[in-house]
Amino acid sequence: MTPRPFVTANFAITADGRISTRNHTPSDFSSAADKRRLLEIRAACDAVLVGARTLAADTMTLGLPAEDLRAARSDRGLPEMPLRVIATNTGRISAENRVFTSGLHPAVVFSTRRMSTRTCTSLAGVCDLFIHLADSVNLAAMLATLREEYRVKRLVCEGGGTLFKALLAADLVDELHLTLCPLVFGGAKAPTLSGVAGDWLPKSTCLRLAEMIPVGAECFTRWRVRRS
Numbered sequence: 001m002t003p004r005p006f007v008t009a010n011f012a013i014t015a016d017g018r019i020s021t022r023n024h025t026p027s028d029f030s031s032a033a034d035k036r037r038l039l040e041i042r043a044a045c046d047a048v049l050v051g052a053r054t055l056a057a058d059t060m061t062l063g064l065p066a067e068d069l070r071a072a073r074s075d076r077g078l079p080e081m082p083l084r085v086i087a088t089n090t091g092r093i094s095a096e097n098r099v100f101t102s103g104l105h106p107a108v109v110f111s112t113r114r115m116s117t118r119t120c121t122s123l124a125g126v127c128d129l130f131i132h133l134a135d136s137v138n139l140a141a142m143l144a145t146l147r148e149e150y151r152v153k154r155l156v157c158e159g160g161g162t163l164f165k166a167l168l169a170a171d172l173v174d175e176l177h178l179t180l181c182p183l184v185f186g187g188a189k190a191p192t193l194s195g196v197a198g199d200w201l202p203k204s205t206c207l208r209l210a211e212m213i214p215v216g217a218e219c220f221t222r223w224r225v226r227r228s
Ligand SMILES: NC(=O)c1ccc[n+]([C@@H]2O[C@H](COP(=O)([O-])OP(=O)(O)OC[C@H]3O[C@@H](n4cnc5c(N)ncnc54)[C@H](OP(=O)(O)O)[C@@H]3O)[C@@H](O)[C@H]2O)c1
Pocket: 010, 011, 012, 013, 018, 019, 020, 021, 023, 024, 025, 026, 027, 050, 051, 052, 053, 054, 055, 057, 058, 087, 088, 089, 090, 091, 092, 136, 137, 138, 139, 158, 159, 160, 161, 162, 163, 164, 166, 191, 195, 196
């Protein structure tokens, strides 16, 4: 089997299992402590991965805006921040996106033959671009590339639900960090951890609770995927 990185994921979730509102507005409902925890988890990884819609909704740079965490990585002989990785099937992503213009280390984009030639050309100057000759990104191949070409041993997926569901369906997830937040959003169309409620996964993913830390009004949990 081709070696791949250990894949963890990190989400904040409401008490009714939503990761965002019906309008997919930015997931800004968790506390400052949770946002710090997100950065700590990111800092402990070699790469951070998001889907194109999370990138668009949250207008993020995917950097590491915490001086102490950057310094700690440098002390360990690591780059200041993890590699930033974006997955898009359609290839509809602009070279003007903050993730490319923020002046941070280069980002890596995985896309497909659906990306227009024009976008390919404009992205080539601002990121490392991998095109899969299919309609959707082959996530296993993506992880193998990250391991082989970038020496990524540990990767965190920070959303969203659609991409996470695809990783689960391909049995490519090893761990899950979930921050349980004291809110109820409701809404049939509000995305959950596995996207907007709809298709079943090919099979259930069994988890084992590894950690549970109440902090303020929230609870930080960590789950390991159980494989038989
Ligand atoms: N609460 C939290 O912790 C949290 C975390 C992250 C995100 N969010 C929220 O979640 C929402 C976005 O989630 P989302 O589910 O709509 O989108 P998403 O998972 O961020 O992005 C989905 C996109 O990923 C791309 N993709 C690339 N390869 C794929 C593959 N093999 N399979 C499936 N998708 C692939 C596709 O991009 P193309 O469409 O370009 O083809 C797809 O449409 C936002 O509202 C965001 O704020 C919440």
